[in-house]
Amino acid sequence: xxxxxxxxxxxxxxxxxxxxxxxxxxxxxxxxxxxxxxxxxxxxxxxxxxxxxxxxxxxxxxxxxxxxxxxxxxxxxxxxxxxxxxxxxxxxxxxxxxxxxxxxxxxxxxxxxxxxxxxxxxxxxxxxxxxxxxxxxxxxxxxxxxxxxxxxxxxxxxxxxxxxxxxxxxxxxxxxxxxxxxxxx
Numbered sequence: 001x002x003x004x005x006x007x008x009x010x011x012x013x014x015x016x017x018x019x020x021x022x023x024x025x026x027x028x029x030x031x032x033x034x035x036x037x038x039x040x041x042x043x044x045x046x047x048x049x050x051x052x053x054x055x056x057x058x059x060x061x062x063x064x065x066x067x068x069x070x071x072x073x074x075x076x077x078x079x080x081x082x083x084x085x086x087x088x089x090x091x092x093x094x095x096x097x098x099x100x101x102x103x104x105x106x107x108x109x110x111x112x113x114x115x116x117x118x119x120x121x122x123x124x125x126x127x128x129x130x131x132x133x134x135x136x137x138x139x140x141x142x143x144x145x146x147x148x149x150x151x152x153x154x155x156x157x158x159x160x161x162x163x164x165x166x167x168x169x170x171x172x173x174x175x176x177x178x179x180x181x182x183x184x185x
Contacts, residue, residue, distance in 0.1 A: 001065050002110065004117050007058035007082065009049050014079035015060065016045030022100035030137045035160035057085045059117050061101065061110055080105045085118040087127060091153060092170050094119075094127030111143060119177040129172035133157070136165040144169040148180040 007015060020039045027036060052058055061081035081101030088095040096118050101110055119130055131152065134141045145151075149169030156163045171177035 001063070002113075003062050003064070003077070004059050004113065005062070007048070007052050007060045009052050011060050011079055011082075012049035012052060013041070013045040015048040015058070015082050016041045016043070018079060018082060018100050018102055019044045019048070019098070021102055025103050026138060026140065027135075030135060030164070031160050031162070051084070057118070057121060059083050059114060059121075061105075061114055063105070081110055081114060083114040083118045085122055085130075087122070087125065088131070090131075091168050092127070092129035092131040092172060094122035094130040094174065096130060096132040099132070112147065115147065116178055119171070119174050123174045123178065127174055129170060130174045130177055131168050131170040133166045133168050136167050141167060141169070147171075148176050 020041050023031075023039055024036050048058065059082060060079045061083075062077040063080050064077045081099075083099045084097040086095055086097060087093065096115065099111060099114055099118075101114070122130055132144065132149075133155075134144060135157075136154070149171060151167050152170045153168040155166055155168075157166050158164075171180075
């Protein structure tokens with residue numbers, strides 16, 4: 001069974017592991033191999049632990065049941081993805097900051113489900129529009145276009161000492177994202 005819930009501090013190690021795995025999967029050829037190899041699950045876990053304790057908007061996607069390898073994990077659940085979002089004052093009222101899902105769980109509509117959850121929450125706290133940044137060379141940018149995201153800005157971001165092009169996709173009004181994500185499921 002797949003569920004989405006607000007993250008708890010005890011989820012931080014699993015969130016850190018998903019973050020590292022997703023970067024290592026998505027960014028070969030975009031980021032240096034040495035940088036990807038040095039990514040640290042404990043460091044990411046500490047970051048997310050602090051963010052959760054500070055009240056950051058983080059939702060985790062968990063799986064339980066027969067799809068999981070061990071009875072212990074099947075009963076307690078495994079974090080297989082997450083999304084972070086926050087109010088914004090730049091390109092829209094809200095921003096989806098991160099969205100990561102383990103490779104084995106992609107192509108099942110779970111990214112749409114996480115995005116819809118984040119957008120619904122942002123809408124409930126007064127955000128009328130939402131945006132996110134994606135690296136221009138990341139093939140996932142097509143996912144956001146498919147959900148009706150409109151490219152509204154381009155810029156450079158520094159990662160691993162490299163300037164990388166990124167594109168901002170926006171949904172205005174925010175209900176466009178909620179509806180397109182819901183329809184696509």
